[in-house]
Amino acid sequence: MKHALIIGAGRLGKGFIGETLANAEGWKTTFIDIDENVIEAMKNKGYYDVCVHRETRIDEHRVRGYDAYTWKQSGAMESVIDADVIYFVIYPEQIPQAVCTVCEGLYRRKQQQPDKKLCMIFITNKNHLMKDIEQMFYEHLPEETHAWFQEQVVLRDSIVRRSTDAQSNAALNIRTTAVLSLLIQQPLNVDLSAIEWMETCDQLELLKDVKVFVVNGPHAASAFLGYYKGYETINEISSDEEGAAFIKEVEKEITEGVLQHYPLTKKQLYNLSHFPAAKGEMVDYIYRVAYDPIRKLTKGDRLAGSAAMCYAHGLPYDAIAKAMAYGFLYDEPRDKQAVVLQKSIHEEGILQTIVKLTGFAKEHEVTKRILYYYEQLKKA
Numbered sequence: 001m002k003h004a005l006i007i008g009a010g011r012l013g014k015g016f017i018g019e020t021l022a023n024a025e026g027w028k029t030t031f032i033d034i035d036e037n038v039i040e041a042m043k044n045k046g047y048y049d050v051c052v053h054r055e056t057r058i059d060e061h062r063v064r065g066y067d068a069y070t071w072k073q074s075g076a077m078e079s080v081i082d083a084d085v086i087y088f089v090i091y092p093e094q095i096p097q098a099v100c101t102v103c104e105g106l107y108r109r110k111q112q113q114p115d116k117k118l119c120m121i122f123i124t125n126k127n128h129l130m131k132d133i134e135q136m137f138y139e140h141l142p143e144e145t146h147a148w149f150q151e152q153v154v155l156r157d158s159i160v161r162r163s164t165d166a167q168s169n170a171a172l173n174i175r176t177t178a179v180l181s182l183l184i185q186q187p188l189n190v191d192l193s194a195i196e197w198m199e200t201c202d203q204l205e206l207l208k209d210v211k212v213f214v215v216n217g218p219h220a221a222s223a224f225l226g227y228y229k230g231y232e233t234i235n236e237i238s239s240d241e242e243g244a245a246f247i248k249e250v251e252k253e254i255t256e257g258v259l260q261h262y263p264l265t266k267k268q269l270y271n272l273s274h275f276p277a278a279k280g281e282m283v284d285y286i287y288r289v290a291y292d293p294i295r296k297l298t299k300g301d302r303l304a305g306s307a308a309m310c311y312a313h314g315l316p317y318d319a320i321a322k323a324m325a326y327g328f329l330y331d332e333p334r335d336k337q338a339v340v341l342q343k344s345i346h347e348e349g350i351l352q353t354i355v356k357l358t359g360f361a362k363e364h365e366v367t368k369r370i371l372y373y374y375e376q377l378k379k380a
């Protein structure tokens with residue numbers, strides 16, 4: 001039996017990785033979450049339900065037979081010592097703390113299981129993090145373990161092509177759309193080839209930039225516009241005529257930029273980023289898709305990165321700039337980073353906040369366009 005450890009038992013951890021591994025033969029799964037509510041709920045009930053929207057059918061899958069721990073509970077570190085693969089299914093800003101804790105287990109692993117290979121896979125929509133993550137491991141591990149770590153452990157990034165939502169991270173009813181695989185950077189030191197929805201791929205960094213721009217850029221645009229229009233779900237804004245037209249325009253601008261900037265054919269781009277329609281319609285909340293607007297508006301991310309790319313190639317970026325203006329207006333009180341964003345606008349002004357987050361200079365044309373739309377939309 002191979003052992004998979006999932007760090008982060010929230011929406012995607014349970015609804016995608018956990019559900020997928022439960023379908024795979026020969027895998028035992030352990031979840032670790034920092035939030036006691038998540039683990040208590042999973043343990044008290046002993047199962048959770050996932051509604052899986054595939055292309056041709058909808059599966060109702062009751063997942064059971066897992067172990068689940070908080071970091072404080074005995075069993076957590078033993079899982080780090082024993083696992084063949086560890087999936088980090090957490091937000092980018094949660095990675096440093098998780099790495100620090102995992103290193104305690106790795107230190108013991110070197111003593112107890114020195115010859116067992118370990119693969120750690122990071123599941124986020126943030127690209128170019130892997131060098132920093134590797135550095136974090138070396139900073140937290142004692143020097144005498146470094147050669148062992150280099151020999152036995154691989155750290156890999158991935159491209160997530162899945163939407164998975166639930167009422168909260170602790171919810172035991174989850175819905176997911178299963179139409180494309182998780183792409184995992186290779187080479188691996190564990191065989192995942194028999195697991196459905198997981199495949200290895202080359203050129204992951206390049207493809208991840210493209211996927212985050214083309215898929216998550218319009219997705220963020222739809223969430224920010226949807227919130228502005230008073231909707232709660234992505235489904236509502238996508239079936240609003242004006243909303244659908246705007247999202248399409250953002251997608252068109254980003255696609256043109258990507259095809260100019262990256263060495264990809266239209267067919268390769270389609271294979272990477274076209275999501276076939278799934279049976280039924282999974283309800284996806286704007287709250288989740290807009291979550292952490294600061295990350296989404298930051299230099300190099302899905303919107304600012306796309307705008308910079310289009311600008312550099314002399315291509316239109318007007319709809320992207322407008323989507324960013326909707327982002328700067330996003331003031332959902334339940335989202336801590338939206339509150340921080342609004343505080344920054346209130347205290348430093350919108351212009352300074354745009355410059356600080358997006359990295360475009362005060363006088364840059366993209367800054368001026370975002371500012372123009374922000375002021376128009378605020379007045380409207």
Ligand SMILES: NC(=O)c1ccc[n+]([C@@H]2O[C@H](COP(=O)([O-])OP(=O)(O)OC[C@H]3O[C@@H](n4cnc5c(N)ncnc54)[C@H](O)[C@@H]3O)[C@@H](O)[C@H]2O)c1
Nearest residue numbers: 008010011012033034035090091094098124160163164169
């Ligand atoms: N949900 C999706 O559809 C989706 C799609 C693509 C990518 N992602 C990415 O997957 C990651 C997780 O997203 P999600 O929707 O599952 O979020 P979520 O908030 O539902 O789940 C994250 C879980 O990680 C836990 N966590 C945080 N720090 C931890 C730590 N140090 N140790 C253990 N657990 C910790 C949290 O308590 C939470 O339960 C994010 O990077 C997100 O961008 C999600």
Ligand SMILES: O=P(O)(O)OC[C@@H](O)[C@@H](O)[C@H](O)[C@H](O)CO
Nearest residue numbers: 125160161162163216219288289
């Ligand atoms: O997870 P985030 O916050 O980076 O982005 C929200 C969504 O755009 C994202 O989770 C998508 O649903 C997913 O990346 C689709 O593959």
